[in-house]
Structures are given as C-alpha cells and as structure tokens.
Amino acid sequence: MSARRSPQTERLTDVVDYLGGVAARATLTDVASALGVDKSTLHPMLAELTARGWVVRDPRTKAYRLGPALVRIGRVAQRRSPEFELIAEAVADLSAATGQPCCGVVTSGESMVVAELHGPRVVSAGSDMRPGDHITLQAPLGATVVAWETPNVVNRWLSGIVDRSVIGRHRQALAAVRGRRFGVAQYPSGVDRFEEMSPLVRPRRDARGAGVDGPVADMLVGDLDRSADYRALSVDAPVVGADARPIGVLCVLGEVVRSGADIAELGGFVRATADSVSRTVAGRGQASAANRLSRSG
Structure with a gap:
C-alpha cells in the first residue's frame, strides 16, 4: 500500500x-x-x-x-552510508576510463535513487536528471537490481507491462543478467539519441519516481550475440551488500553502435569495477562491526 x-x-x-x-x-x-x-x-x-x-x-x-x-546532514549521510562515496568515486573512474557518461544509483525500497552522474553529456542528455531523483523499479527499468529479487518482487516489476506478450522476453533478460552479472539495454525502436529517452523515462522528484512510457519493450538485451551489433544505451553492473543482494548499480551510458563482443568486454569491466566496490563496502562493514564489538566488550 x-x-x-x-x-x-x-x-x-x-x-x-x-x-x-x-x-x-x-x-x-x-x-x-x-x-x-x-x-x-x-x-x-x-x-x-x-x-x-x-x-x-x-x-x-x-x-x-x-x-x-x-x-x-549530508556529512552524516556520507559517514553512515559509505557506499554513496564509493559509488561516486567508481562512477568518476568509469567515465574517465571509458570516455562515456556514467551514473550510479542506490536502491531504496522498490525504487532506485540517482547517487552520482559524471561526464558532461550525461547532465545535458539526461534532461533534468540529477542526484536524488527516484527511478521506480518498473519493467524494463531496474533489471540489474530485480534480477536477484524474489519471485514476488519480479512479478510486481512485470505487472506494469501493458503488452503481456513480452513478459517472457523480460524474464529471459533477467536470467541473462544473473548469468553474466551485468545488464545491457539498447535504444528502443524509433529512438536514436540519449536526449530522446527523456520523454520515455521521466525522473520525478517525488515518491512515485520515474514513469515509463512508449515502446520500450525491446530495451533489455538477453543473451548477447557476439557477432551482432547493438545500439547500446547502457551497460551496468550491481554493487552488492553483505546479504549478496544489490545495494546499487554502476552504469555506463552510450550513444554508439557496439558489437556484442565489445559489449561483453565493457560489461566485464563494469562488473569488475562494481565487484571492487562491493568488496570495499563489505570490508568497511566488517570493520565497523568489529569496532562495535570491541566497544561493547
């Protein structure tokens, strides 16, 4: 409710x-x-x-x-949520390494919150997107988070799809994300540039989050054909917490045609960066727990 x-x-x-x-x-x-x-x-x-x-x-x-x-308040939030700073640093590193605009999000209930944007084009191309914006976990948005969720959460994620014939395709895409541990989205039919995504995915600064409109059923990429070309919109990988569930996502945005082989290589790089952040988050969590135990002893 x-x-x-x-x-x-x-x-x-x-x-x-x-x-x-x-x-x-x-x-x-x-x-x-x-x-x-x-x-x-x-x-x-x-x-x-x-x-x-x-x-x-x-x-x-x-x-x-x-x-x-x-x-x-911001400093307190930063101290108590170390993943914010780590994700921001990783986004900057990804943008520098790939030459592409990048963003990082953190999970919040059944939505994602933009934590960091890096690269000059992502600000202008993303319209009014900025840190603090909520993006609702509604298919096809948030597949890289939902891929590890319970069947009930997956079903709620799929419930907003009007064209029920594409639900099977979305489930296959979730399975592909789990298998390779990174997600891939391509431009939907009739959309050629990042700027044109704004009318389809609208960041909103309220409890509802971003809405999804238009013909976006073909955004998610399931199994990658290494010899095929894709109009890659984003390649992203999850940052996981202590319970092995995503607490955030690192995302490389694009406007270029890439082969499946190139996307697989980029996805591996984003995944490795996200895994590094995950290990650091876990290490800091263990150190914090040890400190609490020492103080209570």
Whole structure:
C-alpha cells in the first residue's frame, strides 16, 4: 500500500530541491514562480527552513540559498552510508576510463535513487536528471537490481507491462543478467539519441519516481550475440551488500553502435569495477562491526 501523500511536506521538499538545483540564490518571488506556489503560502515555509539553518537568507538581497544544517546532514549521510562515496568515486573512474557518461544509483525500497552522474553529456542528455531523483523499479527499468529479487518482487516489476506478450522476453533478460552479472539495454525502436529517452523515462522528484512510457519493450538485451551489433544505451553492473543482494548499480551510458563482443568486454569491466566496490563496502562493514564489538566488550 502506498503512503498517503502530504501536499505541505511536498512543498517543503520542493523548496529545498529547487534551491539545490538553481545556479544562484533565489528570492521569494523566484521560488514562488518556479514552484507555482503563492508567496503568502511559501513565506512561512522559508521562514521555518531559515530558522532551522536548512536555508539562509541574504540580508541585503533578500535571496535564499541552502544553509549549513544541510551540510551537516549530508556529512552524516556520507559517514553512515559509505557506499554513496564509493559509488561516486567508481562512477568518476568509469567515465574517465571509458570516455562515456556514467551514473550510479542506490536502491531504496522498490525504487532506485540517482547517487552520482559524471561526464558532461550525461547532465545535458539526461534532461533534468540529477542526484536524488527516484527511478521506480518498473519493467524494463531496474533489471540489474530485480534480477536477484524474489519471485514476488519480479512479478510486481512485470505487472506494469501493458503488452503481456513480452513478459517472457523480460524474464529471459533477467536470467541473462544473473548469468553474466551485468545488464545491457539498447535504444528502443524509433529512438536514436540519449536526449530522446527523456520523454520515455521521466525522473520525478517525488515518491512515485520515474514513469515509463512508449515502446520500450525491446530495451533489455538477453543473451548477447557476439557477432551482432547493438545500439547500446547502457551497460551496468550491481554493487552488492553483505546479504549478496544489490545495494546499487554502476552504469555506463552510450550513444554508439557496439558489437556484442565489445559489449561483453565493457560489461566485464563494469562488473569488475562494481565487484571492487562491493568488496570495499563489505570490508568497511566488517570493520565497523568489529569496532562495535570491541566497544561493547
């Protein structure tokens, strides 16, 4: 059952999200106009955020910007979730090694959250995609996470497919992901560039996450034909936690035609990078558990 939505809470988070995305400081009028909220409604929200240090207000220009309290919260999140930093570093390394835009996501319930984007084209090509965006685990999105999930989760993932005739193809793709430990997606019919994916997959900064529209049934690649050519959209591999289930995904994005052999090589490289992150996450977790035991002894 989905949680009941709270419009007031949504407005507060929208304010913080907007101030986190604008290039410069924003006035009350700027924020109200951007969010479509009346200034009389918005003013007490900004006053409360300012009182808590989440937002600061320039006494001269009256403009608002994010405040130091969020820096503290961000540092706490980084300390308590070491995979965020590790995934961000791995995304930067992948982008440098492949020359391609890359992204990293972390799992959150039955969705994924964008943790890092790297490479100049991924920002412009991904439209308004940015860290913090939710992407719902809805076929075909999130196959590299769902491939290791329970049958009930897989069935929920498949439940959004309108054309039931392609469900078997999606199940075969999940099996292929498990077998090679990396996923491959190609451009759907009629789509030639990354920018054109934006109308099909829309990042949303709310509890629903990204929606999926259009003819995307042929996105997932099952068994790779090493001699065939693919219009590769992404090649990704899971970062796994202590329970051997994915806690994140590293993804190389592309706009080039690649042979199946080239994709297999790239997939192996992404998989090795993700495995390295997984080992580091596991090592840090073991060290943390040992420290807790020593303190309690």
